[in-house]
Amino acid sequence: MGSLGAILRHPDDLYPLLKLKIAANHAAKQIPPEPHWAFCYTMLHKVSRSFGLVIQQLGPELRNAVCIFYLVLRALDTVEDDTSINFDIKVPILEAFHRHIYDPKWHFSCGTKEYKVLMDQFHQLSTSFLELGKGYQEVIEDITKRMGAGMAKYILKEVETVDEYDEYCHYVAGLVGLGLSKLFYASKFEDLVSDSLSNSMGLFLQKTNIIRDYLEDINEIPKSRMFWPREIWSKYVNKLEDLKYKEISDKAIQCLNDMVTDALLHAEDCLKYMSDLRDPSIFRFCAIPQVMAIGTLALCYNNIEVFRGVVKMRRGLTAKIIDRTNTMADVYGAFFDFSTMLKFKVEKNDPNATKTLSRIEAIQKCCSNSGLLNQRRSYILDTKARFNSALVNPILFHISSDII
Ligand code: D61
Ligand code: MG
Numbered sequence: 001m002g003s004l005g006a007i008l009r010h011p012d013d014l015y016p017l018l019k020l021k022i023a024a025n026h027a028a029k030q031i032p033p034e035p036h037w038a039f040c041y042t043m044l045h046k047v048s049r050s051f052g053l054v055i056q057q058l059g060p061e062l063r064n065a066v067c068i069f070y071l072v073l074r075a076l077d078t079v080e081d082d083t084s085i086n087f088d089i090k091v092p093i094l095e096a097f098h099r100h101i102y103d104p105k106w107h108f109s110c111g112t113k114e115y116k117v118l119m120d121q122f123h124q125l126s127t128s129f130l131e132l133g134k135g136y137q138e139v140i141e142d143i144t145k146r147m148g149a150g151m152a153k154y155i156l157k158e159v160e161t162v163d164e165y166d167e168y169c170h171y172v173a174g175l176v177g178l179g180l181s182k183l184f185y186a187s188k189f190e191d192l193v194s195d196s197l198s199n200s201m202g203l204f205l206q207k208t209n210i211i212r213d214y215l216e217d218i219n220e221i222p223k224s225r226m227f228w229p230r231e232i233w234s235k236y237v238n239k240l241e242d243l244k245y246k247e248i249s250d251k252a253i254q255c256l257n258d259m260v261t262d263a264l265l266h267a268e269d270c271l272k273y274m275s276d277l278r279d280p281s282i283f284r285f286c287a288i289p290q291v292m293a294i295g296t297l298a299l300c301y302n303n304i305e306v307f308r309g310v311v312k313m314r315r316g317l318t319a320k321i322i323d324r325t326n327t328m329a330d331v332y333g334a335f336f337d338f339s340t341m342l343k344f345k346v347e348k349n350d351p352n353a354t355k356t357l358s359r360i361e362a363i364q365k366c367c368s369n370s371g372l373l374n375q376r377r378s379y380i381l382d383t384k385a386r387f388n389s390a391l392v393n394p395i396l397f398h399i400s401s402d403i404i
Contacts, residue, residue: 006316013316016323023322024049027056039124040067046114047074050292053322054285062187062282065136068129069179072101072144075118075125077172078111080151083223085110087155094152098145101129135186143179147171158226162262165229166203169210173202180286189279197276200269201286207263208293211256211300212311215244232258244307252307254351260301260342261352264359267294268366271335275328275370287325291334292318295379298338302345320379332367333376339363 007014024045031041044067045052055066076097079090093100093108100106100122107122118125129137150171159165177198184190210217210227217225218241226240233240236248236255243252270290277283295313305311324330339360346356367373 006314010314010316013314013319016319017316019323020053020319023053027053030056036124036127037064039121040071040128043071043114043118043121047071047118050289050318054288058281058285059187059189061133062183062189064128065132065140065183065187066180066285068125068132068136069140069143069176069183071118071125072097072129072140073147073176074115075122076144076148076151078115078119079108080155080172081225082110083220083225091152091155094148094155097148098141101126101141101144104130133186136183139179139182139186143175147175150175158230159228160230162229162231165227165231165262168227169203169206170199173206174199175202177202184279184282189282190277193273193276197269197273200266201273201290204263204266204270205289205293207259207266208296208300211259211263212296212306214256214306215309218244228255228259232262249304249307253302253304256300256306257302257346257350257356258352260297261356261359263297264342264356264363267335267359267363271331271363271366274331280326283327284325287331288322291321291325291331291338294335294338295321298341298345301342302347302350317379324376324379328370329372329375332370332372334379336364336367336373337378339367 007017027045031038044055048070051070055063055070058066076094079085079093079097082090100108104123104126106126107120109116109119111119129140132140150168154168154171159168177200178195180201181190181193181195181198185192214228217227224241228240230240233243233255235258236251237243242248243255274283274287274290277286292313295317296311299313300306300311303311321334325334343357343360346353346360350356
């Protein structure tokens with residue numbers, strides 16, 4: 001749970017934190033009896049606390065399909081991310097991964113910690129996969145095939161242009177969006193959504209990760225990984241790793257803000273995608289990660305800490321988001337609030353200030369045009385002190401950035 005200091009500073013975090021703790025304990029007790037399914041659900045919660053929690057609250061049939069979809073792609077990503085495997089070994093594994101999931105005898109040892117366990121016990125995953133309905137299996141196979149091929153392409157090449165950045169993010173996350181939309185449709189709980197909107201859901205999440213994880217990726221041992229596109233960083237520095245050196249922190253900040261501005265482009269598509277969903281548990285499954293993403297972008301913008309360590313949302317704020325993201329009104333409210341935070345962080349002398357502000361304005365317009373903005377509690381200023389335009393002034397901004 002959150003530290004005592006954090007709870008004393010943010011006492012209204014306590015209730016959502018407790019509720020989250022109870023939900024996590026409840027999920028731990030719901031592990032299925034069959035050993036292969038028990039393995040999958042145990043791994044799901046070990047590998048990703050946040051995705052684990054939102055997957056757990058889906059209905060039983062869809063939950064099994066999404067759990068396997070997640071673990072298969074996490075295993076594929078473990079191969080991609082292991083920088084100690086040579087290209088000539090790695091590329092064929094990535095390209096054939098969609099066939100390995102049908103073979104309970106196949107395995108390939110790599111990764112560390114819980115990822116290594118996942119790889120070593122891969123047969124538990126393939127055994128569970130083979131028990132899914134054919135419709136679900138075909139979606140998972142198709143997306144695994146396309147993602148593996150895309151990863152293989154980018155193992156051999158760097159991300160140069162913004163178009164290539166979008167293409168890489170399509171392979172590793174946009175395709176997850178396409179696959180999820182197809183799984184929802186196969187479950188008969190949702191209509192089929194356009195590929196383009198599904199893709200944006202993944203791009204918004206992946207770009208936020210790539211921005212936040214700059215330092216972790218650049219410091220990767222034995223070889224650094226670079227996902228920030230040259231077309232953006234070369235406007236500010238000669239080498240991507242220069243961003244972490246103190247002497248050029250103004251350039252680093254400008255580059256970071258440029259990256260955040262690029263990511264904001266996907267927010268409106270994400271709002272449209274979520275507004276078309278009908279099933280409440282699918283809605284929460286999709287909306288919670290998106291709200292966390294815009295919150296993380298607001299936190300990273302103009303924040304030099306991105307180049308010094310890990311920038312993460314306070315655990316209590318994460319718990320609040322999980323507790324309070326239930327309807328489209330909540331999502332519009334959160335996107336509006338976090339955009340307002342962003343707006344107050346934009347400095348006039350930033351080279352992209354005008355572009356950033358116009359993207360923020362477009363998001364806010366989308367939220368207010370929904371007509372749903374006045375039905376919620378704000379995360380940023382709690383209870384009675386609503387974060388409305390009358391309250392937004394520089395003094396309050398300092399308070400709210402401290403809360404975040
Ligand atoms: C609705 C709900 C969830 C969604 C969505 C729509 C659309 C896309 C996504 C989730 C995927 C978002 C990925 C963002 C996080 N990025 C990563 O984990 C990177 O790996 C990418 C390749 C493996 C993707 C596995 C995945 C992730 C989330 C899922 C899922 C599959 C299946 C179902 C539900 C959610 C990243 O991982 C390393 C790290 O972040 O530490 C990387 O290697 O770049
Ligand atoms: Mg990866």
